[in-house]
Each structure stands twice: as structure tokens, then as C-alpha cells.
Amino acid sequence: MSLWGWILAGCAVAFATKLTGYLLPSRWLESDGFRKTSSALTIALLSALVATNAFASGQTLAVDSRALALAAAAVALWRRLPFLAVVIIGATVAALGRLAGLP
Template sequence: MTLWTLVLATIGGCYAFKLAGYLVPERILGRPAIRRVVELLPVALLAALVVVEAVASGRHLDWNGPRLAGFAVGALATWRRAPFLVVVVAAAATAALLRLVSR
């Protein structure tokens, strides 16, 4: 299997998966429990991606101090309901300053 075959198969699979979401009957999505899961699933997936980016480097765990400190500051700012731009700048500034100090 060539790389392009794999890329095209992935594109087709993603399209089919997206199309399947539109074909789900309204009676199924109308149930409160299903609707709650559908609404919270993207948030859970995004949170998982953020955590993986915070503690992983390639295929290995990397408990990098500045990166984790920036993640913690960003999580704290999010918990305190700071605006998105403040969260990003605070996390980036924390990581940058700790990297600068640790050199």
C-alpha cells in the first residue's frame, strides 16, 4: 500500500464518518442522554489532545517543567474564566519565562 492510497482511504473514511453523522435520525438525537453525549464529546476530545500535547514529545512522555507549568497556568486561567487570549498569552509567557530562566 502506497502512502497516497493510505491518504485517499483516510479521506474517504473521514468523509463517510462525517456523512454518517448527518444520517442519524432525529428521534435518536432527540433523547436527552444522547444529546448530552453528542454535545460534550468534542470538548472531551479537545481536552485529551491538549493534555497529550502538554506531556508528550513524539512517542514518549516528556515531563518538561516549563511546558507543564504553562499548561497549569492556562488551566488555572481557564478555570477562573479568563478570556481565551489571556489564557494563551499567560500560558505561553509562563513557559517562555521558565525556559529563559532555566538556561
């Protein structure tokens, strides 16, 4: 299949998934089990995205200044600092790590 075929197939799957959400009975969507599952999936997907962006470098895994920035941001979140402060701390630590020679 060509690249455009895969793109169209992905679009069709995304549309079908969204349509399925509209066609489900509302009592299913309002159940406690569904809410717990959907919130757990959201956290899992966000965690996977963060881990991929922090430790992946092309086809390999790398521990570099991004890992330091993630650790600093995690500490800032643990200390319950405002979100803007967390972002600034993470960016500062990443910049300092790169200044120190980490990739």
C-alpha cells in the first residue's frame, strides 16, 4: 500500500473511533468503570509520550540533558510549584546540561 493509502486508512480508523463514541449509549459512558478506565488510559498515554520524548533519540535510547530536565521538572511538580515555574526549571536545566557538554 502506498503512503497515501496508509494515511487514508489512518483517517478512516480515527473517524470510526470517534463515530463509535457518539453511537455508544450514554449510560455506558457515565459508568464508574468507564470513567476510571478512561482516566487511567489518559495518564498512561501521557506518561508514554513523556518517556518517549525524554529518552528516545532516533532509533536508540539516550540519557542526556532531556532526562535531567525531566527529573528537575518532576521535583518541581512534587514541590507543587506553578506550571510556568516547572517549565522554566526544566528548560533551564536542559540548557545547563547542554552547556556542560551533554548531548
